Amino acid sequence: MSERPQIRTLGELRASGYVHRPLRTEIRENLLAALGRGDNPWPGLHGLSRTVLPQLERALIAGHDVVLLGERGQGKTRLLRTMVGLLDEWSPAIDDSELHEDPLAPITEAQRARVLREGDDLPIAWRHRDERYAEKLATPDTSVADLIGDVDPMRVAEGRRLGDPETIHYGLIPRSHRGIVAINELPDLAERIQVAMLNVMEERDIQIRGYMLRLPLDVLVVASANPEDYTNRGRIITPLKDRFGAEIRTHYPIELADEIAVIRQEADLVAEVPEPILEILARYTRELRESDAVNQRSGVSARFSIAGAETVAASALHRATVRGEQDAVARVVDLETAVDVLAGKIEFESGEEGREYEILTHLLRVATAETVRTRFRGIDLGPIIAALDGTVTITTGEQVTAREFLEGLPPTPDSDVYDQICDRFDARSDGERASAIELALEGLFLARKIAKDSDDGETIYG
Numbered sequence: 001m002s003e004r005p006q007i008r009t010l011g012e013l014r015a016s017g018y019v020h021r022p023l024r025t026e027i028r029e030n031l032l033a034a035l036g037r038g039d040n041p042w043p044g045l046h047g048l049s050r051t052v053l054p055q056l057e058r059a060l061i062a063g064h065d066v067v068l069l070g071e072r073g074q075g076k077t078r079l080l081r082t083m084v085g086l087l088d089e090w091s092p093a094i095d096d097s098e099l100h101e102d103p104l105a106p107i108t109e110a111q112r113a114r115v116l117r118e119g120d121d122l123p124i125a126w127r128h129r130d131e132r133y134a135e136k137l138a139t140p141d142t143s144v145a146d147l148i149g150d151v152d153p154m155r156v157a158e159g160r161r162l163g164d165p166e167t168i169h170y171g172l173i174p175r176s177h178r179g180i181v182a183i184n185e186l187p188d189l190a191e192r193i194q195v196a197m198l199n200v201m202e203e204r205d206i207q208i209r210g211y212m213l214r215l216p217l218d219v220l221v222v223a224s225a226n227p228e229d230y231t232n233r234g235r236i237i238t239p240l241k242d243r244f245g246a247e248i249r250t251h252y253p254i255e256l257a258d259e260i261a262v263i264r265q266e267a268d269l270v271a272e273v274p275e276p277i278l279e280i281l282a283r284y285t286r287e288l289r290e291s292d293a294v295n296q297r298s299g300v301s302a303r304f305s306i307a308g309a310e311t312v313a314a315s316a317l318h319r320a321t322v323r324g325e326q327d328a329v330a331r332v333v334d335l336e337t338a339v340d341v342l343a344g345k346i347e348f349e350s351g352e353e354g355r356e357y358e359i360l361t362h363l364l365r366v367a368t369a370e371t372v373r374t375r376f377r378g379i380d381l382g383p384i385i386a387a388l389d390g391t392v393t394i395t396t397g398e399q400v401t402a403r404e405f406l407e408g409l410p411p412t413p414d415s416d417v418y419d420q421i422c423d424r425f426d427a428r429s430d431g432e433r434a435s436a437i438e439l440a441l442e443g444l445f446l447a448r449k450i451a452k453d454s455d456d457g458e459t460i461y462g
Contacts, residue, residue, distance in 0.1 A: 004126050005090055006060045010103050011120025013092055020104040023178055023218045024063035027086045029094060031060055034086075042082050044265060047258030047273035048250070052079070053348075061085070064245025065221040066184065067203060069230055073301020074250040075262075076224040080135070080182045083222065086406040087129040091178065095123035098170060099215075100132075107177070107215050113425050121314060123358045125135060132179030134172055138188040144196045149208050168208055171252055173200050173219055181218045187229035187236045194240045197221075201243040252289060256282055262302050267309040271316040276375050276425065276436050280335060281308045283367035285326065293359045295347040304345050308338040315398065323401045329431025332368070332438045333459055339364060372443030379420050381440055383412035385449050393462035394441060400458070402434035409437065 007013050019028070034041045035057070041051055052068075053392055059066050068076045093100040094111050103124055106112045138148070144150065149171040163183045173181050183189070189197075199205055204217045227249070229235045246316070253259040259282040260275070267273075284306040288294050312330045315337045320328035339360050348356055387410040388394070396405050409418060418437055422428075425436045445452040453460045 001128070002089055004128075004168040005092075007092070007126075008124055009120060010115070010118075010122040010124060013103055013124055014120070016179045018092065020102050020106070023220055024060075026064065026088060027083075027220065028061050030086045030088070031057060042079070042087060043085070045079060045082060046261045046265070047253030047255060048079070051254075052248060052250050053244070059246035059248065062142045062245065065243065066248060067223045067225055067230070068229045069225055070250030071226065071297075071299030071301075072304050073253075073299060074252055075302065076250055077135075077182075077184060078249070079183075080180075080224065080424045081133065083180055084129050084133045087132055087179070088128045089129050091129075091132065092124050093127055093178075095125040099174055100127060102178060109211070132176070133182070134179065135182045135184065136172055136223070138183050138185045140188060140190060142189055142193055144193060144208075145169070145171055147173050147193060148196050148200065148206055149174060149220065151208065156228045170206075173197070173221070174206055174215065174217060176219050177215075178218050180222060181282055182395070183221070183223040186223040189236055194237045197348075198239055198243065201240070211373070227258060250452070252286075252299075256286070259286065259302075259305065261356075263305050264311050266302070267306045269281050269309060269313040269315075271313040271320065271330060272308055272431065273313050273316075274332040274427075274432060275328050276371055276439055277312060277335070278309060278436065279375075279415050280332075280364075280367050280371045281305045281338070283370050284364050287363040287367050291363060293348055293352045293355070293357065295349055297449045300346065304342060306347065308335075308342055311338045311341045319401070323399060325401050325403075325431070327402075327429050329402065329429065329435055331396070331402075331431075331435040332442045333398055333400075335364060335368070336454075339397070346417075368393050368439075368442055369446040372439060372446065375424070376421070376440060376443060379417070380415070381417060381449075383415040383417045383442055384440065385444060387412045388450050388462050390462070393460050395458065395460050396434075396438055396441075397458040402430040405434045405438065406430060 014377050031041055045053070056066065068079060070076055089162055092103055094103050094106060096115065099108065101107055101111050103115065103122060106115055136142070149168050151168060167253070199207055200217065200219070201221055204213050206217070223244070225236070230241070237437070253262060263278050263282060282305055285300055285302070286352055288300045289296065294300065312334045315334040316330040317328040319325065339357070343356060343360055346360070348359070353361060392410045394410070395408055412418070421436050421440050422433045425432070427436045429434045440452070442451045445461060451462055
């Protein structure tokens, strides 16, 4: 963040060469400048660069209000918040102005009078771009006063006339003048609240208890909604739907690499989670999104895989703390804990009652098998199969340390296959080596090359 400008009065502001720009012009020019420099205006957003972002850029260049349509966990809110970066870092406002009016373009009679009365001595305040973004989660109990405003009885009691604009307590949208107001889950607003937004979005004036104030509000309204609700048969009124200039469909990451990047970026990991484990979680999430047993209308949020990675890391840290391991590194055995914890985040079709755990376990095995096939291509795991000759077993589990696991590995005939596995993943520490080799064993089991028995927190391959 750069330092706040030192300009303190209207005279100094005029002398600096400052020119008033409408909000949509400001966003358009800043976006075009970023694109012209080759900068990324949308940091931290993965998998949308060829689909959603070009549509959003065109909508903003056109100066349209925007609604993002998509299932839960598709990054709609993050995308809306990223739009703040298109605003000027610092913008001037009349000091003590309730609506943060531009000193060169005041919109209320009171502030116009101040400009005439105080002239170049009018005090100026500076607002950072983060202060020009307001967000509201639409709930059924949201009122007109929350979004638009209402008469303030205390100001009336002070002796002001009921029709005096000074008696009004402004809501979120007028207070976002010269900024962006985002409404999440727009169709959840009651119809009467949606009706109250019509004038704000089209005529840019506000009506409160019969009083119509001609305030040329300069607000960009952006919103998010579920596609099912955002239809004529859903919970959105047609006139409000018509007010949005752009309706943009979001989606889950198309490429696996983008899915992994989202997990890596968003997850707060308390232990090391190797890349193959993250890949399993990403593939797991994608398998759930394609499963007929899962209710796809509710979607499978990216938060599922993010929470899965955090749970797996927590399991690794728990083991390291209890058993005194120096490094906490997640392994395949920790994935089972994620299934237990995350089951409640998935909505299944009504006919799958009682089979939820079976479905989750099966799809996790599918995701693991796909990861093994991709990651171990070119490595001959035959020596491990040969070492497990029916009398030898390998033991692992939630509370088995990496050192104990590695020391329990049987020697392999005529091949140092364990080193090949670890070199493939650049695994150096005991935890990393154990994670890589355990993944290979799980892959052999899923390919029906070796057996596996799990009970009471312990897993035996043989």
